[in-house]
Amino acid sequence: MRIRSDETICAVSTPPGKGGIAVIRVSGAKALEGAKKIAPALTKKKIESHKAYFCEILDSKNSKIDEAVLTYFQEGKSFTGEEVVEISCHGSTYITQKILDLLIEGGCSLADRGEFTFRAFMNNRLDLVQAESVLSLIDSQNELSAKLALRQLDGHISKQFLKLESDLTWCLAHIEASIDFSSEGLDIIDNQVLIDKTAQIQAEIKKLMESYQSGRLLKDGVKVVLVGEPNVGKSSLLNLFLQNDKAIVTEIAGTTRDVIEGATIHQGVKYVISDTAGLRDTTDQVERIGVDRSKQEALKADLLCLVLDINQKDWKKSFEIYNELKGSKSLFLINKSDTAAGLTSAEITKKLQSYLPDIKPESVILTSALDTQARTRVLECMSSAIGSLDYLEEAVISSARQFENAKYAYEMIEVSLNELQKNSGAEFVAMYLKEALLSLQKILGQVYDDQIMDRVFKEFCLGK
Ligand SMILES: Nc1nc2c(ncn2[C@@H]2O[C@H](COP(=O)(O)OP(=O)(O)OP(=O)(O)O)[C@@H](O)[C@H]2O)c(=O)[nH]1
Ligand SMILES: [Mg+2]
Incomplete structure (x- = not known):
């Protein structure tokens, strides 16, 4: 991300293509000056922050390009923290491009991806966790992920990290004091107090790390993979x-040769469901590639669903497949139950347990792709199998970057605690605690480098 705060940047902030209106955002010290060049009527008005002005947009020959509404935000009172003008024009790709060209002729530069949010970060309007939540909010497609992003944007998780950072700084300060002043007979804090406090910080970091699984599922959706032998009804169930x-x-x-993926929402949670090629030994080259892909896909599942045909006498082959692929969470979908009236769930569970004794009754679901009511029933079971995602009242990590840094901080604290318990030299303890502190500071963006900036902002779209 280029640091060029002396330049005024502009970009279309609405999605590309035609629409009722499009919004062009201009940010920087010369935003209003640039806007006045293309909307000369503004020069005759008293411009106030957060007010909208209806104007004609004119080119350098005074030809009318469009009629637009310009909203002005004074420096310090905008998203970026800089002077901002938002131009709401008609949503034609010709008009938006023309207005951008005029702004650039007038001295503005085209914004990079995420540069408005980057400027908000550089101007301390947001920390890095909040910047990431802006991206999550734009990406959110379901209720819970949007709520989670909004909570992060309002600083919920940042406050937790700030508290941990401040507590760890306290520990580090006391340890460093013992290095600097040991020879001057200064009252040094008791070793046990330091151990307790550091262990408490570590426990809080662990709790945040544990929330990542829920955060990731809320943000990206639960990945469900349907696997099984050919013809059991995997594709029918996906549909x-x-x-x-x-x-x-x-x-x-x-029939199915490749992985087919689609998403559905149930009770505010997104489920990303993959149908896969039926697993069997085959000499067909294309099918064999499909089978390999099925296996790869299964290994990425948050929830693996083994689909079985209720009429099949022997499920031995299916369980050989399952044993090869199983992860932590699984459901057994006993399909085509419409064709086997009278068979109960208990009987089926018993049969399943003859292949795998530790199968629990709640993970066995009788389904039929012909029964539209089965959809909700299976999604309910998926939701129970994944466990509570109702973490919204607590601080939840949802970015891999935050998780990796929290994990590193946790590990460094672990080492410092061992050193503290062994009564090792304070220099050692301080060295590891500093690493942990640095990691927490990276989460918030108090410490950053190009790599961190690239990782956060490269995902953004233009105009945000
Ligand atoms: N009666 C009944 N037929 C079903 C059901 N589910 C699938 N079928 C039928 O079973 C056949 C196979 O269904 P698919 O969904 O293509 O099976 P698949 O597991 O995707 O098969 P492959 O792609 O070959 O691995 C089709 O004729 C479906 O109409 C069901 O619940 N009840
Ligand atoms: Mg299929």
């Missing part, structure tokens, strides 16, 4: 869950 005919279904075993 049922997505409520559209995304995957091809036929009675021919080996």
Whole structure:
């Protein structure tokens, strides 16, 4: 990310393509000056912050380009912290490009991806956790991920990290004091107090780390992978869950060759569901590649669903497949139950347990791709299998960057605690605690380098 705060930047902030209106954002010391060049009527008005002005946009030959509403935000009272003008014009790609060209002719520069948010960060309007939450909010497609991002944007998680950073600074200051002043007979804080305090910080970091699993699922969705032998109804179930005919279904075993993915929302949570090629030994080259892909996909699942045909006498082959792929969480979808009236869940569970004794009854679901009501039932079971995602009242980490830094801080504190307990030299303890502190500061962006900036802002779209 380029640091060029002396330049005034502009970009279209609404999505590309045509629309009722488009918004062009201009930020920097010359935002108003630039706007006045293309909307000369502004020069005759008394411009106040947070007020909108209807103006004609004119080119250098005074030809009218569009009629637009310009909103002015004075320096210090805008998203970026700089002087900002937002131009709401008609949403034609010609008009937006023309207005951008005029602004650039007038001395503005085209913004980079995420540069408005980057400026907000550089001007201390946001910390790095909040900047990441802006991106999450734009990306959010379901209720809970939007709520989570909003809570992070209002500083909920930042406050937790700030408290940890301040507590760790306190510990470090006392340890460093013992290095600097040991020879002057200064009252040094008791070693046990330091151990307790450091251990408490570590426990709080651990809690935040544990929230990452929920945070990630809330933000990115729960990845569900349907696997099983050919023809058991995986594609039919995918279509049922997505409520559209995304995957091809036929009675021919080996129909699906590639991974087919789609998303559905249930009770505010996104489920990203993959249908895969039926698993079997095959000499068909294309199918074999499909089978390999199925296995790769299964390994990425948050929740693996083994689909079984209720009419199949022997599930031995299915369980050989399952044992090869199983992760931490699984469901067993016993499909085509419409064709086997009378068979109970308990009987099926018993049969399943003959292959794998530790299968729990709640992970066994009788389904039928022909039964539209099965969709909600299965999604309910998926939700229970994943466990509570109702973490919103607590601070939740949802970015891999935050998690990795928290983990490193945790590990460094672990080493310092060992040194403290061994009564090692304060220099050693301080060295590791400093590493932990640095990691917490990186989370908030109090310490940063190009790599961190690139990682956070490269995901952004233009105009944000
Ligand atoms: N009666 C009944 N038929 C089903 C059900 N689910 C799937 N079928 C039928 O079973 C056949 C195979 O279904 P698919 O969904 O293509 O099976 P698949 O597991 O995706 O098969 P592959 O792609 O070959 O691995 C089709 O003829 C479906 O109509 C069900 O619940 N009940
Ligand atoms: Mg299929």
